[in-house]
Amino acid sequence: MTQPPSTPPPVNLGDSSPLLPDGFAMGDASSSASSEAEQPIRRPPRAWFTAIIPILASVLALTLVVGGLSLLGYPAWGLVRRWVHGAVGNHIQIAASLASACPLLLTGLAVGVAFKSGVLNIGAQGQYLLGAVASVAIATRFAPPLPPPVIVLLSIVAGITAGALWAGVAWALERYRSVPIVLSTILLNFVAAYLATTLLHGVLQAKGTSAPQSAELGPGLWLPVLIKYTNLHVGVPIAFGLAVIAWFVLRRTTFGFEMLVTGANPQAAALAGMAIGRRRAQVMLISGAFAGLAGAFQVLGVAHFMTSSFGNYGYAGIAVALLGWLDPLGIAAAALFFGALDTGAQIVEESSLGLPHNMADVVKAIVILVTLLLAGWAARHRLKQRQGD
Amino acid sequence: MSTAHVSLFTFISRQAVLAAAPMILAGTGELLAETAGVINIGIEGVMLLGCISAYLAAATTGSGALGLLAAIAAGLIAGSLFALVTVIGRADQIVAGAAMNLLAVGVSGSAWMLFQNARANANLPTSLPLGAGFAAFSPAWADHLPYFGPVLLHQYGLFYAAVLLAILAAIALRYTRAGVILRALGDSPEACEAAGVGVKRWRFGVLLLAGACAGAAGAYLSIMRTHTFASDMTGGQGFVVLALVIFGRWRVWGLVAGCLLFGAVNSLQQSLQTLRYTQHSAIMHALATLPFELFQMLPYVVALVALAILSRSAPGPRFLGIPWQK
Numbered sequence: 001m002t003q004p005p006s007t008p009p010p011v012n013l014g015d016s017s018p019l020l021p022d023g024f025a026m027g028d029a030s031s032s033a034s035s036e037a038e039q040p041i042r043r044p045p046r047a048w049f050t051a052i053i054p055i056l057a058s059v060l061a062l063t064l065v066v067g068g069l070s071l072l073g074y075p076a077w078g079l080v081r082r083w084v085h086g087a088v089g090n091h092i093q094i095a096a097s098l099a100s101a102c103p104l105l106l107t108g109l110a111v112g113v114a115f116k117s118g119v120l121n122i123g124a125q126g127q128y129l130l131g132a133v134a135s136v137a138i139a140t141r142f143a144p145p146l147p148p149p150v151i152v153l154l155s156i157v158a159g160i161t162a163g164a165l166w167a168g169v170a171w172a173l174e175r176y177r178s179v180p181i182v183l184s185t186i187l188l189n190f191v192a193a194y195l196a197t198t199l200l201h202g203v204l205q206a207k208g209t210s211a212p213q214s215a216e217l218g219p220g221l222w223l224p225v226l227i228k229y230t231n232l233h234v235g236v237p238i239a240f241g242l243a244v245i246a247w248f249v250l251r252r253t254t255f256g257f258e259m260l261v262t263g264a265n266p267q268a269a270a271l272a273g274m275a276i277g278r279r280r281a282q283v284m285l286i287s288g289a290f291a292g293l294a295g296a297f298q299v300l301g302v303a304h305f306m307t308s309s310f311g312n313y314g315y316a317g318i319a320v321a322l323l324g325w326l327d328p329l330g331i332a333a334a335a336l337f338f339g340a341l342d343t344g345a346q347i348v349e350e351s352s353l354g355l356p357h358n359m360a361d362v363v364k365a366i367v368i369l370v371t372l373l374l375a376g377w378a379a380r381h382r383l384k385q386r387q388g389d
Numbered sequence: 390m391s392t393a394h395v396s397l398f399t400f401i402s403r404q405a406v407l408a409a410a411p412m413i414l415a416g417t418g419e420l421l422a423e424t425a426g427v428i429n430i431g432i433e434g435v436m437l438l439g440c441i442s443a444y445l446a447a448a449t450t451g452s453g454a455l456g457l458l459a460a461i462a463a464g465l466i467a468g469s470l471f472a473l474v475t476v477i478g479r480a481d482q483i484v485a486g487a488a489m490n491l492l493a494v495g496v497s498g499s500a501w502m503l504f505q506n507a508r509a510n511a512n513l514p515t516s517l518p519l520g521a522g523f524a525a526f527s528p529a530w531a532d533h534l535p536y537f538g539p540v541l542l543h544q545y546g547l548f549y550a551a552v553l554l555a556i557l558a559a560i561a562l563r564y565t566r567a568g569v570i571l572r573a574l575g576d577s578p579e580a581c582e583a584a585g586v587g588v589k590r591w592r593f594g595v596l597l598l599a600g601a602c603a604g605a606a607g608a609y610l611s612i613m614r615t616h617t618f619a620s621d622m623t624g625g626q627g628f629v630v631l632a633l634v635i636f637g638r639w640r641v642w643g644l645v646a647g648c649l650l651f652g653a654v655n656s657l658q659q660s661l662q663t664l665r666y667t668q669h670s671a672i673m674h675a676l677a678t679l680p681f682e683l684f685q686m687l688p689y690v691v692a693l694v695a696l697a698i699l700s701r702s703a704p705g706p707r708f709l710g711i712p713w714q715k
Binding site: 177187195363377 | 490498631635680692696
């Protein structure tokens with residue numbers, strides 16, 4: 001652990017647009033590009049500013065999708081009413097929205113922490129899947145003769161470890177073979193998916209089925225739920241607690257500061273004596289651990305078994321991290337929003353309207369693209385204003 | 390072409406070329422974009438949009454040509470949206486690319502379900518009408534050519550277009566003014582701007598081309614090779630293409646070789662999956678005990694190993710992924 005510099009170097013803390021830290025691009029000109037351009041030091045944007053852009057983008061995206069569907073002849077008001085009711089209509093639906101926000105929040109944190117530190121971990125999907133596999137393996141097949149709460153804990157630890165180790169593979173490939181993390185993680189996602197299916201077809205397969213799925217967990221191994229007849233499990237508040245801890249670590253500790261600086265300006269970080277290589281390794285492990293935990297919670301808290309198609313939360317986490325401005329608390333808000341969108345869309349699909357739940361993905365994608373555009377535009381506007389002073 | 394009278398080696402080679410064709414097409418577009426300094430990880434999504442657009446257009450109009458045009462149009466639209474955000478808006482390319490993938494999953498999934506519902510309500514089949522898809526060439530004289538006849542001359546039209554495009558791109562990058570400009574856009578955009586070459590205009594243009602290529606590659610998957618649509622039919626090929634561009638060190642020949650290698654490993658694993666149950670030898674018996682997912686995993690592992698071996702010596706365009714601002 002290196003000492004914090006007595007006077008922080010003048011760096012961009014990565015909060016401002018263009019949304020991601022400077023030490024981030026793939027080409028080797030990234031650091032020189034920012035220094036050559038003699039950019040003024042960017043200040044973090046104000047809180048209201050970071051909040052208003054995603055909200056604007058969300059409203060715009062929802063209007064576009066609902067407007068488009070009403071052009072196709074679907075009743076706009078009926079659609080909105082069902083969607084909102086499905087998302088937050090009663091305490092059952094609110095609990096469902098919270099529960100579907102949980103994996104999004106954890107994979108969002110996985111991506112957010114990595115991106116914020118300049119590590120392009122696109123591999124949350126693979127880390128999430130292997131986390132789920134490890135968790136279900138402990139819970140169904142390799143449970144030691146111990147009381148159920150201990151097995152649940154072990155299962156969670158296994159999920160976290162598997163996620164972190166899978167992320168570690170990508171880190172090692174970069175460290176020792178110079179394979180860019182953005183590429184290795186993309187490919188490792190596919191390897192992980194097939195590995196998971198292999199195991200679910202093989203050693204983890206439930207008796208009496210030919211499908212790639214595990215046995216069901218005994219009820220003693222389910223995470224307790226907070227509200228009866230819902231899947232609002234104890235993992236949900238834990239995930240939100242982790243978001244607060246992540247926020248605190250990033251904003252208030254030396255370790256977090258070094259992560260931010262490594263992401264914002266690797267040159268400055270190196271000059272200040274920070275161990276960039278070690279930070280990248282730690283960031284990758286933490287990131288993988290978050291994704292693995294998402295998998296474990298999904299197994300223990302929601303599904304109670306595992307199949308080869310176990311959700312795309314790892315990919316969705318990229319969107320969540322972005323919409324949350326790579327800030328843990330923002331990511332929590334974004335996960336809540338996306339979770340509600342998904343839960344509502346599911347109800348719309350089951351309703352008489354029969355609209356596809358995939359429309360939620362369209363909304364999410366438009367939200368991100370509009371956020372990117374607005375954030376860039378606003379940053380340039382502010383820059384011009386300051387230069388005009 | 391009947392497969393009964395060709396040797397196994399010929400058969401696997403032909404399957405490899407069949408699988409490589411869309412990747413060569415989409416990969417050449419991506420390679421040109423990356424040469425100009427823009428990386429689009431949303432290429433998988435653009436291919437998927439091409440798949441669904443081609444299928445819907447061909448299924449409703451009964452014309453394969455219109456299907457192909459629809460896929461190219463979808464690619465152009467997706468390419469211009471990506472360019473609007475990354476080149477004009479100067480947003481981060483990785484994030485915008487991830488959003489494009491999400492958009493494609495949402496749009497294609499929604500469109501497919503709405504199409505199925507509409508067809509079911511009208512009591513119409515959702516399958517492609519006869520003649521609405523493309524058939525592969527099968528000239529009788531080609532069978533007389535040993536090996537190359539069955540492998541190269543029994544392919545879909547788009548394969549030849551892809552090869553032509555790759556050759557043109559390789560020549561253009563090396564010998565033409567446009568090629569020099571493209572390479573300079575990725576290595577030294579400020580020099581381009583100083584020389585009076587509009588960086589943004591060129592990057593926008595090359596992203597349109599890349600989008601059209603990826604869209605057409607999608608059409609290849611849905612209305613040429615399979616005559617069906619499935620929501621996961623691109624199966625990660627767009628992501629593999631990204632790896633293969635680096636594998637080929639941003640050279641067209643390297644990319645084409647990578648696509649053929651990937652196609653070969655893929656067709657080999659598919660053949661092995663069936664052969665291990667029908668052929669009786671010690672090796673096949675050993676292979677038969679392995680789960681088939683391990684075979685499906687093989688191409689991705691090969692891509693990773695290839696990257697691990699080659700990546701160290703592969704300096705890409707200097708300004709890859711960095712938005713340009715005056």
